[in-house]
Amino acid sequence: MRVVLLGTAAGGGFPRWNCACVRCDAARDGKLPARGPECAAVTGNSRDWWLINASPDIRAQLGGAAALWPGPRHTPVRGVLLTDAEADHVAGLAVLRDAAGLKTYAAPPVLAALAPARAGLDRHAPWEWADSLTEGGFVLAGGLVVTAHPVPGKAPAYVPGRSMDRRWVTVYRVEDLATGRVLVYAPRVRAWSRLLDDLVAAADCVVLDGTHFAADESTDAGRHLPVCGPAGSLTALARHSHARRIYTHLADTNPLLDPASAARAQVAEAGVEVLPDGVEFAL
Numbered sequence: 001m002r003v004v005l006l007g008t009a010a011g012g013g014f015p016r017w018n019c020a021c022v023r024c025d026a027a028r029d030g031k032l033p034a035r036g037p038e039c040a041a042v043t044g045n046s047r048d049w050w051l052i053n054a055s056p057d058i059r060a061q062l063g064g065a066a067a068l069w070p071g072p073r074h075t076p077v078r079g080v081l082l083t084d085a086e087a088d089h090v091a092g093l094a095v096l097r098d099a100a101g102l103k104t105y106a107a108p109p110v111l112a113a114l115a116p117a118r119a120g121l122d123r124h125a126p127w128e129w130a131d132s133l134t135e136g137g138f139v140l141a142g143g144l145v146v147t148a149h150p151v152p153g154k155a156p157a158y159v160p161g162r163s164m165d166r167r168w169v170t171v172y173r174v175e176d177l178a179t180g181r182v183l184v185y186a187p188r189v190r191a192w193s194r195l196l197d198d199l200v201a202a203a204d205c206v207v208l209d210g211t212h213f214a215a216d217e218s219t220d221a222g223r224h225l226p227v228c229g230p231a232g233s234l235t236a237l238a239r240h241s242h243a244r245r246i247y248t249h250l251a252d253t254n255p256l257l258d259p260a261s262a263a264r265a266q267v268a269e270a271g272v273e274v275l276p277d278g279v280e281f282a283l
Contacts, residue, residue, distance in 0.1 A: 048142030054092030210247025
């Protein structure tokens with residue numbers, strides 16, 4: 001299995017267009033590496049690639065990944081796995097609109113929220129839309145088998161009314177049928193759980209929500225599992241040193257964005273990685 005981290009920042013990317021904090025200014029000055037909104041791509045055969053989320057920057061992100069470049073009348077991108085319905089994960093679908101035959105997987109409430117967009121996209125080029133929570137999982141072209149696991153999370157702000165559905169946020173387990181290697185991709189996690197512990201215990205690599213380093217870092221920090229602290233993900237990940245562990249979805253408030261920070265040193269000492277956009281690795 002090959003994995004490309006196309007983007008590793010939280011909503012809005014880094015630097016954020018409307019933020020003049022110390023870190024965003026440092027990124028504009030070239031002192032810190034810029035990052036696009038979080039999304040990734042996976043393949044089991046190096047020919048059929050599947051996106052995990054479709055960020056607003058997907059055109060540039062695909063352009064920066066040579067393995068995903070198109071050939072004559074052909075694109076290696078086969079479809080998209082959506083972890084949720086947040087704008088920064090679905091806006092890129094509009095960029096992909098002229099590619100016929102793409103297949104998009106998402107949980108039922110996400111598919112329902114996207115109904116107007118789906119109708120518009122299908123007028124450009126017919127796509128297939130599928131329930132990611134189908135019992136037993138599903139097999140992707142290229143030899144990958146995927147199971148989707150709902151975790152606690154809220155509906156996006158643009159969804160009218162109050163949704164009582166508890167399946168708005170999904171963690172994906174991706175297994176390479178040829179090698180048995182397993183990737184767990186979890187860019188939005190509110191709290192560590194027994195489910196997540198079990199998934200990571202049987203994984204070779206986990207790409208995990210690293211939005212906030214500390215629980216009090218931001219007014220919306222409660223929506224994401226913090227990195228540090230007794231209930232933080234770094235403590236939980238210490239139980240799973242067998243797996244490669246990588247943080248993604250970093251907010252502009254997060255000191256992990258600075259390679260020279262004490263926070264980055266703490267995470268590195270624990271054996272957990274913070275990688276730049278565009279990195280490719282194999283499992």
